[in-house]
Amino acid sequence: MSSGCVLTARNGRMICYALRSFSTATPCAADKHYKLLVVGGGTGGCAAASKFASKFGKGHVGIIEPNETHYYQPMWTLVGAGIKRVESSARPMSSCLPRKADWIKCKALSFDPESCKVTCTNGDVISYDYLVVGMGLQLDYHKIKGLPEAFSQDPAVCSNYNRNYVMKTYPALQNFEGGNAIFSFPNTPIKCAGAPQKIMYLAEDYWNRTGKRDKANIMYNTSLGVIFGVKKYADSLLKIVEERNIKVNYKRNLIEVRPDKREAVFQKLDSETVETETFSYNFLHVVPPMSAPDVLKESSLVDQTGYMDVNKFTLQHVRYPNIFGIGDCTNVPTSKTAAAVAAQSGILRKNLGAFIDGRPLPVLEYDGYTSCPLVTGYGKCIMAEFDFNGQPLETFPIDQSKPRRSMYHMKKDVMPELYWKFLIRGNWEGPATYRKLMRFGMGNILKPSAVHQT
Incomplete structure:
Protein backbone atom coordinates (compact mmCIF):
# COMPACT_ATOMS: atom_id res chain seq x y z
CA MET A 1 0.00 0.00 0.00
CA SER A 2 1.50 3.32 -1.02
CA SER A 3 1.83 6.28 1.25
CA GLY A 4 -0.87 8.88 0.69
CA CYS A 5 -3.46 11.10 2.32
CA VAL A 6 -7.24 11.22 2.31
CA LEU A 7 -9.43 14.24 3.04
CA THR A 8 -12.49 13.31 5.06
CA ALA A 9 -15.34 15.62 6.04
CA ARG A 10 -16.23 15.71 9.73
CA ASN A 11 -18.34 18.35 11.41
CA GLY A 12 -17.94 20.57 8.36
CA ARG A 13 -14.17 20.25 8.42
CA MET A 14 -11.74 18.61 6.04
CA ILE A 15 -9.34 16.39 7.95
CA CYS A 16 -6.30 14.79 6.44
CA TYR A 17 -5.41 11.21 7.35
CA ALA A 18 -2.13 9.63 6.28
CA LEU A 19 -2.17 6.15 4.79
CA ARG A 20 0.81 4.35 6.23
CA SER A 21 3.19 2.50 3.98
CA PHE A 22 3.51 -1.18 4.88
CA SER A 23 7.18 -1.38 4.01
CA THR A 24 9.81 -3.55 5.61
CA ALA A 25 12.37 -0.82 5.09
CA THR A 26 13.71 1.12 8.03
CA PRO A 27 11.18 3.85 8.98
CA CYS A 28 12.24 7.30 7.85
CA ALA A 29 10.90 10.87 7.92
CA ALA A 30 9.07 10.18 4.66
CA ASP A 31 6.62 8.11 6.70
CA LYS A 32 6.19 10.74 9.41
CA HIS A 33 2.77 12.18 10.12
CA TYR A 34 1.93 15.12 12.38
CA LYS A 35 -1.30 16.43 13.73
CA LEU A 36 0.12 19.91 13.06
CA LEU A 37 2.98 20.68 10.70
CA VAL A 38 4.57 24.14 10.77
CA VAL A 39 6.70 25.29 7.84
CA GLY A 40 9.15 27.99 8.91
CA GLY A 41 11.01 28.56 12.17
CA GLY A 42 10.87 32.35 12.12
CA THR A 43 8.79 34.53 14.40
CA GLY A 44 5.40 33.26 13.26
CA GLY A 45 6.43 29.63 13.01
CA CYS A 46 7.98 29.57 16.48
CA ALA A 47 4.96 31.26 18.05
CA ALA A 48 2.46 28.93 16.35
CA ALA A 49 4.45 25.79 17.11
CA SER A 50 4.86 26.79 20.75
CA LYS A 51 1.14 27.34 21.20
CA PHE A 52 0.07 24.00 19.76
CA ALA A 53 2.97 21.83 20.96
CA SER A 54 1.78 22.53 24.49
CA LYS A 55 -1.80 21.72 23.48
CA PHE A 56 -1.10 18.48 21.59
CA GLY A 57 1.89 17.14 23.52
CA LYS A 58 5.22 15.70 22.48
CA GLY A 59 5.57 14.28 18.98
CA HIS A 60 2.38 15.71 17.50
CA VAL A 61 3.84 18.95 16.10
CA GLY A 62 6.61 19.09 13.49
CA ILE A 63 8.56 22.17 12.35
CA ILE A 64 10.34 22.31 9.00
CA GLU A 65 13.24 24.75 9.35
CA PRO A 66 16.75 24.38 7.87
CA ASN A 67 18.61 27.14 9.71
CA GLU A 68 20.67 26.54 12.83
CA THR A 69 20.38 30.16 14.01
CA HIS A 70 17.32 32.30 14.74
CA TYR A 71 17.72 36.08 14.34
CA TYR A 72 15.74 38.90 15.89
CA GLN A 73 15.95 40.97 12.72
CA PRO A 74 14.36 44.19 14.07
CA MET A 75 17.60 44.69 16.00
CA TRP A 76 19.62 45.07 12.80
CA THR A 77 18.67 48.74 12.49
CA LEU A 78 20.51 49.32 15.77
CA VAL A 79 23.38 47.06 14.67
CA GLY A 80 23.81 49.19 11.55
CA ALA A 81 24.00 52.31 13.70
CA GLY A 82 26.63 50.85 16.04
CA ILE A 83 24.22 50.67 19.00
CA LYS A 84 23.96 46.87 19.20
CA ARG A 85 26.20 43.97 18.20
CA VAL A 86 24.92 41.52 15.61
CA GLU A 87 25.64 38.65 18.00
CA SER A 88 22.98 40.05 20.32
CA SER A 89 20.37 39.42 17.64
CA ALA A 90 21.07 35.67 17.43
CA ARG A 91 20.05 32.57 19.34
CA PRO A 92 20.52 28.89 18.48
CA MET A 93 17.41 27.66 16.67
CA SER A 94 17.25 24.73 19.07
CA SER A 95 16.65 27.14 21.96
CA CYS A 96 13.81 28.93 20.12
CA LEU A 97 11.72 25.97 19.01
CA PRO A 98 9.40 24.28 21.53
CA ARG A 99 10.87 21.17 23.16
CA LYS A 100 7.69 19.16 22.63
CA ALA A 101 7.85 19.68 18.86
CA ASP A 102 10.00 17.75 16.37
CA TRP A 103 12.54 19.86 14.50
CA ILE A 104 12.82 18.72 10.87
CA LYS A 105 16.11 20.23 9.69
CA CYS A 106 15.51 20.66 6.00
CA LYS A 107 13.93 23.04 3.49
CA ALA A 108 10.46 22.58 2.11
CA LEU A 109 10.69 21.64 -1.57
CA SER A 110 7.01 21.46 -2.52
CA PHE A 111 3.49 21.59 -1.13
CA ASP A 112 0.71 19.13 -1.95
CA PRO A 113 -2.33 20.53 -0.12
CA GLU A 114 -4.74 18.11 -1.82
CA SER A 115 -2.86 15.19 -0.27
CA CYS A 116 -1.85 17.04 2.91
CA LYS A 117 1.87 16.56 2.32
CA VAL A 118 5.04 18.63 2.24
CA THR A 119 8.11 17.29 0.47
CA CYS A 120 11.53 18.33 1.77
CA THR A 121 14.73 18.92 -0.19
CA ASN A 122 16.22 15.74 1.25
CA GLY A 123 13.38 13.69 -0.25
CA ASP A 124 11.40 13.22 2.93
CA VAL A 125 7.64 13.54 2.66
CA ILE A 126 5.80 14.79 5.74
CA SER A 127 2.03 14.43 6.03
CA TYR A 128 -0.24 16.38 8.33
CA ASP A 129 -3.78 16.94 9.55
CA TYR A 130 -3.29 20.70 9.84
CA LEU A 131 -0.66 22.98 8.34
CA VAL A 132 0.61 26.42 9.38
CA VAL A 133 2.86 28.25 6.92
CA GLY A 134 5.09 31.00 8.33
CA MET A 135 7.96 31.16 5.86
CA GLY A 136 8.60 34.89 5.92
CA LEU A 137 10.07 36.70 2.92
CA GLN A 138 13.09 36.07 0.74
CA ALA A 292 7.42 35.11 -0.70
CA PRO A 293 9.87 32.19 -0.92
CA ASP A 294 10.07 30.58 -4.36
CA VAL A 295 8.79 27.23 -3.09
CA LEU A 296 5.64 28.93 -1.86
CA LYS A 297 5.20 31.01 -5.02
CA GLU A 298 5.37 27.83 -7.08
CA SER A 299 2.60 26.14 -5.08
CA SER A 300 -1.19 26.31 -5.28
CA LEU A 301 -1.29 28.09 -1.92
CA VAL A 302 -0.68 31.58 -3.33
CA ASP A 303 -2.82 34.20 -5.03
CA GLN A 304 -1.98 36.10 -8.22
CA THR A 305 0.48 38.31 -6.32
CA GLY A 306 2.55 35.34 -5.19
CA TYR A 307 1.63 35.51 -1.50
CA MET A 308 -0.21 32.88 0.52
CA ASP A 309 -3.93 33.34 -0.03
CA VAL A 310 -5.63 33.59 3.36
CA ASN A 311 -8.71 35.25 4.78
CA LYS A 312 -7.30 38.46 6.24
CA PHE A 313 -9.57 38.28 9.28
CA THR A 314 -9.17 34.60 10.26
CA LEU A 315 -5.81 33.65 8.61
CA GLN A 316 -7.42 30.50 7.22
CA HIS A 317 -6.54 29.60 3.66
CA VAL A 318 -9.33 30.54 1.27
CA ARG A 319 -9.27 27.18 -0.56
CA TYR A 320 -7.76 24.68 1.87
CA PRO A 321 -9.54 24.98 5.24
CA ASN A 322 -7.05 22.87 7.19
CA ILE A 323 -4.23 25.28 6.28
CA PHE A 324 -3.49 28.59 8.00
CA GLY A 325 -0.86 31.25 7.33
CA ILE A 326 0.94 33.71 9.56
CA GLY A 327 3.32 36.59 9.03
CA ASP A 328 5.13 38.07 6.06
CA CYS A 329 4.49 35.30 3.50
CA THR A 330 0.72 35.88 3.53
CA ASN A 331 -1.34 38.35 1.50
CA VAL A 332 -2.80 39.93 4.64
CA PRO A 333 -2.82 43.66 3.76
CA THR A 334 -0.92 45.07 6.70
CA SER A 335 2.68 46.10 7.29
CA LYS A 336 4.96 43.08 7.64
CA THR A 337 6.41 43.34 11.16
CA ALA A 338 7.04 41.21 14.23
CA ALA A 339 4.29 43.19 15.96
CA ALA A 340 1.82 42.07 13.28
CA VAL A 341 2.91 38.47 13.83
CA ALA A 342 2.31 38.83 17.55
CA ALA A 343 -1.27 39.98 17.00
CA GLN A 344 -1.81 37.33 14.32
CA SER A 345 -0.59 34.60 16.65
CA GLY A 346 -3.58 35.19 18.93
CA ILE A 347 -5.94 35.08 15.95
CA LEU A 348 -4.31 31.86 14.77
CA ARG A 349 -4.53 30.26 18.20
CA LYS A 350 -8.23 30.96 18.50
CA ASN A 351 -9.32 30.18 14.95
CA LEU A 352 -7.17 27.14 14.27
CA GLY A 353 -8.09 25.80 17.70
CA ALA A 354 -11.77 26.28 16.92
CA PHE A 355 -11.42 24.63 13.52
CA ILE A 356 -9.70 21.61 15.07
CA ASP A 357 -12.53 21.35 17.60
CA GLY A 358 -15.19 21.59 14.90
CA ARG A 359 -16.46 25.03 15.91
CA PRO A 360 -17.41 27.65 13.30
CA LEU A 361 -15.09 30.51 12.38
CA PRO A 362 -14.35 33.27 13.08
CA VAL A 363 -13.87 33.03 16.81
CA LEU A 364 -11.67 36.11 16.69
CA GLU A 365 -10.91 38.50 13.83
CA TYR A 366 -7.68 40.27 13.01
CA ASP A 367 -8.01 44.04 12.64
CA GLY A 368 -4.67 44.48 10.89
CA TYR A 369 -2.79 45.69 13.98
CA THR A 370 0.87 46.30 13.35
CA SER A 371 3.56 48.47 14.84
CA CYS A 372 6.64 50.17 13.44
CA PRO A 373 9.01 51.85 15.91
CA LEU A 374 10.39 54.67 13.76
CA VAL A 375 13.77 55.46 15.26
CA THR A 376 14.52 59.08 14.34
CA GLY A 377 17.94 59.37 15.98
CA TYR A 378 20.07 58.20 18.87
CA GLY A 379 17.60 58.28 21.75
CA LYS A 380 14.42 59.21 19.83
CA CYS A 381 11.62 57.10 18.39
CA ILE A 382 8.10 57.50 17.01
CA MET A 383 6.00 54.48 17.99
CA ALA A 384 3.68 54.00 15.03
CA GLU A 385 0.77 51.61 15.61
CA PHE A 386 -2.11 51.22 13.17
CA ASP A 387 -4.72 48.93 11.63
CA PHE A 388 -5.89 47.70 8.21
CA ASN A 389 -7.32 51.09 7.36
CA GLY A 390 -4.18 53.04 8.22
CA GLN A 391 -5.82 54.40 11.35
CA PRO A 392 -3.66 54.84 14.46
CA LEU A 393 -4.22 52.08 17.02
CA GLU A 394 -1.97 53.35 19.79
CA THR A 395 -1.30 51.55 23.05
CA PHE A 396 -0.17 54.42 25.24
CA PRO A 397 -2.36 57.39 26.31
CA ILE A 398 0.04 59.88 24.68
CA ASP A 399 0.58 61.23 21.18
CA GLN A 400 2.85 58.57 19.72
CA SER A 401 3.56 60.56 16.57
CA LYS A 402 6.11 62.61 18.53
CA PRO A 403 9.69 61.31 18.82
CA ARG A 404 10.25 60.24 22.43
CA ARG A 405 13.11 58.80 24.45
CA SER A 406 10.71 56.46 26.25
CA MET A 407 9.69 54.88 22.94
CA TYR A 408 13.35 54.57 21.94
CA HIS A 409 14.00 52.49 25.05
CA MET A 410 10.92 50.41 24.25
CA LYS A 411 12.51 49.66 20.87
CA LYS A 412 16.06 49.20 22.12
CA ASP A 413 15.63 47.48 25.47
CA VAL A 414 12.09 46.20 26.06
CA MET A 415 11.09 44.73 22.70
CA PRO A 416 14.05 42.33 22.37
CA GLU A 417 13.25 40.85 25.80
CA LEU A 418 9.58 40.64 24.89
CA TYR A 419 10.52 38.83 21.69
CA TRP A 420 12.87 36.22 23.15
CA LYS A 421 11.00 35.52 26.38
CA PHE A 422 7.40 35.78 25.26
CA LEU A 423 6.59 36.15 21.54
CA ILE A 424 8.42 33.15 20.11
CA ARG A 425 7.35 31.14 23.18
CA GLY A 426 3.72 31.69 22.21
CA ASN A 427 3.01 33.91 25.20
CA TRP A 428 2.67 37.36 23.60
CA GLU A 429 -0.26 38.19 21.34
CA GLY A 430 0.15 41.94 21.04
CA PRO A 431 -0.86 44.84 23.27
CA ALA A 432 -4.64 44.90 22.65
CA THR A 433 -5.55 44.11 26.25
CA TYR A 434 -2.97 46.54 27.62
CA ARG A 435 -4.21 49.21 25.25
CA LYS A 436 -7.66 48.94 26.77
CA LEU A 437 -6.31 49.07 30.32
CA MET A 438 -4.08 52.08 29.63
CA ARG A 439 -6.97 53.92 28.05
CA PHE A 440 -9.28 53.14 30.96
CA GLY A 441 -11.44 50.71 29.06
CA MET A 442 -11.93 52.92 26.02
CA GLY A 443 -9.27 51.36 23.79
CA ASN A 444 -9.93 49.44 20.64
CA ILE A 445 -9.42 45.72 21.16
CA LEU A 446 -10.18 42.75 18.98
CA LYS A 447 -13.71 41.45 19.37
CA PRO A 448 -15.59 38.52 17.87
CA SER A 449 -17.80 39.57 14.98
CA ALA A 450 -19.52 38.31 11.87
CA VAL A 451 -17.59 36.57 9.12
CA HIS A 452 -15.93 38.89 6.60
CA GLN A 453 -14.67 37.87 3.20
CA THR A 454 -11.31 38.78 1.74
Missing part, protein backbone atom coordinates in the same frame (compact mmCIF):
# COMPACT_ATOMS: atom_id res chain seq x y z
CA LEU A 139 15.52 38.84 -0.14
CA ASP A 140 15.88 39.29 -3.89
CA TYR A 141 19.14 41.26 -4.09
CA HIS A 142 19.84 39.59 -7.42
CA LYS A 143 16.97 41.51 -9.02
CA ILE A 144 19.09 44.67 -8.78
CA LYS A 145 21.79 44.62 -11.45
CA GLY A 146 25.24 44.69 -9.87
CA LEU A 147 24.08 43.02 -6.66
CA PRO A 148 24.99 41.26 -4.55
CA GLU A 149 28.52 41.61 -5.99
CA ALA A 150 28.69 45.32 -5.12
CA PHE A 151 28.64 44.49 -1.40
CA SER A 152 32.04 42.85 -1.68
CA GLN A 153 33.42 45.37 -4.18
CA ASP A 154 32.51 48.66 -2.47
CA PRO A 155 32.72 49.34 1.28
CA ALA A 156 30.26 52.23 0.87
CA VAL A 157 27.42 49.86 -0.16
CA CYS A 158 25.56 48.28 2.74
CA SER A 159 22.18 46.84 3.75
CA ASN A 160 20.57 46.26 7.14
CA TYR A 161 18.40 43.44 5.79
CA ASN A 162 21.08 40.75 5.71
CA ARG A 163 23.18 39.42 8.57
CA ASN A 164 26.45 39.84 6.66
CA TYR A 165 25.69 43.10 4.90
CA VAL A 166 24.48 44.84 8.06
CA MET A 167 28.02 44.41 9.37
CA LYS A 168 29.12 46.88 6.67
CA THR A 169 26.74 49.67 7.65
CA TYR A 170 28.40 51.14 10.72
CA PRO A 171 31.92 51.09 9.19
CA ALA A 172 30.45 52.80 6.13
CA LEU A 173 28.92 55.47 8.39
CA GLN A 174 32.28 55.96 10.12
CA ASN A 175 34.28 56.13 6.88
CA PHE A 176 31.92 58.55 5.12
CA GLU A 177 33.65 61.88 4.48
CA GLY A 178 30.97 63.67 2.49
CA GLY A 179 29.00 63.59 -0.74
CA ASN A 180 25.77 61.85 -1.67
CA ALA A 181 24.32 59.46 0.93
CA ILE A 182 21.44 57.55 -0.65
CA PHE A 183 18.86 55.38 1.11
CA SER A 184 16.51 53.27 -1.04
CA PHE A 185 13.05 51.72 -0.73
CA PRO A 186 12.12 49.02 -3.32
CA ASN A 187 9.01 48.57 -5.42
CA THR A 188 7.74 45.52 -3.48
CA PRO A 189 6.26 44.78 -0.07
CA ILE A 190 9.08 44.54 2.50
CA LYS A 191 9.74 43.63 6.10
CA CYS A 192 9.03 46.67 8.27
CA ALA A 193 8.34 49.48 5.85
CA GLY A 194 9.86 52.00 8.27
CA ALA A 195 13.29 50.37 8.46
CA PRO A 196 14.70 52.04 5.29
CA GLN A 197 14.11 55.42 6.95
CA LYS A 198 15.31 54.48 10.42
CA ILE A 199 18.91 53.97 9.37
CA MET A 200 18.76 57.24 7.41
CA TYR A 201 17.76 59.23 10.48
CA LEU A 202 20.39 57.47 12.58
CA ALA A 203 23.04 58.16 9.92
CA GLU A 204 22.09 61.84 9.78
CA ASP A 205 22.30 62.06 13.57
CA TYR A 206 25.65 60.24 13.60
CA TRP A 207 27.18 62.54 10.97
CA ASN A 208 25.84 65.54 12.83
CA ARG A 209 27.51 64.36 16.03
CA THR A 210 30.81 63.67 14.26
CA GLY A 211 30.97 66.98 12.41
CA LYS A 212 30.33 65.58 8.93
CA ARG A 213 26.72 66.59 8.42
CA ASP A 214 27.49 69.76 6.46
CA LYS A 215 29.36 67.66 3.91
CA ALA A 216 26.49 65.18 3.43
CA ASN A 217 23.76 65.41 0.82
CA ILE A 218 21.23 62.92 2.19
CA MET A 219 18.60 61.48 -0.16
CA TYR A 220 15.73 59.10 0.44
CA ASN A 221 14.82 57.51 -2.91
CA THR A 222 11.56 55.64 -2.40
CA SER A 223 9.35 53.78 -4.84
CA LEU A 224 6.32 55.00 -2.91
CA GLY A 225 4.38 58.19 -3.44
CA VAL A 226 4.33 59.02 0.28
CA ILE A 227 6.95 58.96 3.00
CA PHE A 228 4.82 56.67 5.19
CA GLY A 229 1.44 55.03 4.68
CA VAL A 230 -0.28 56.41 7.79
CA LYS A 231 -0.91 60.15 7.58
CA LYS A 232 -0.49 60.91 11.27
CA TYR A 233 3.05 59.55 11.30
CA ALA A 234 3.81 60.74 7.78
CA ASP A 235 3.13 64.31 8.86
CA SER A 236 5.68 63.99 11.66
CA LEU A 237 8.28 62.41 9.36
CA LEU A 238 7.84 65.14 6.75
CA LYS A 239 8.62 67.73 9.41
CA ILE A 240 11.75 65.80 10.37
CA VAL A 241 13.12 65.53 6.82
CA GLU A 242 12.43 69.22 6.26
CA GLU A 243 14.13 70.27 9.50
CA ARG A 244 17.16 68.08 8.76
CA ASN A 245 17.41 69.05 5.10
CA ILE A 246 16.89 65.52 3.79
CA LYS A 247 15.82 65.28 0.15
CA VAL A 248 12.98 62.84 -0.57
CA ASN A 249 12.65 61.60 -4.15
CA TYR A 250 9.35 59.76 -4.64
CA LYS A 251 8.58 57.06 -7.21
CA ARG A 252 12.24 56.05 -7.59
CA ASN A 253 13.09 52.35 -7.70
CA LEU A 254 16.70 51.14 -7.53
CA ILE A 255 17.46 48.86 -10.50
CA GLU A 256 21.27 48.91 -10.78
CA VAL A 257 24.40 49.56 -8.73
CA ARG A 258 27.72 50.33 -10.47
CA PRO A 259 30.36 50.02 -7.75
CA ASP A 260 33.27 50.78 -10.11
CA LYS A 261 31.78 54.22 -10.86
CA ARG A 262 29.91 54.57 -7.57
CA GLU A 263 26.64 55.10 -9.38
CA ALA A 264 23.10 54.02 -8.50
CA VAL A 265 20.48 53.83 -11.24
CA PHE A 266 16.83 54.38 -10.36
CA GLN A 267 13.77 53.77 -12.50
CA LYS A 268 11.36 56.72 -12.52
CA LEU A 269 8.04 55.06 -11.75
CA ASP A 270 6.07 58.23 -12.39
CA SER A 271 7.18 58.50 -16.03
CA GLU A 272 5.09 57.11 -18.88
CA THR A 273 8.19 55.82 -20.62
CA VAL A 274 10.88 53.68 -18.99
CA GLU A 275 13.04 56.55 -17.83
CA THR A 276 15.93 56.20 -15.41
CA GLU A 277 17.90 58.57 -13.25
CA THR A 278 21.52 58.00 -12.25
CA PHE A 279 22.97 59.29 -8.99
CA SER A 280 26.57 59.23 -7.85
CA TYR A 281 26.95 57.99 -4.29
CA ASN A 282 29.49 58.08 -1.48
CA PHE A 283 27.27 56.01 0.79
CA LEU A 284 24.47 53.69 -0.38
CA HIS A 285 22.07 51.79 1.83
CA VAL A 286 20.17 49.22 -0.23
CA VAL A 287 16.82 47.71 0.68
CA PRO A 288 16.32 44.75 -1.67
CA PRO A 289 13.11 43.74 -3.43
CA MET A 290 11.39 41.00 -1.43
CA SER A 291 8.87 38.28 -2.14
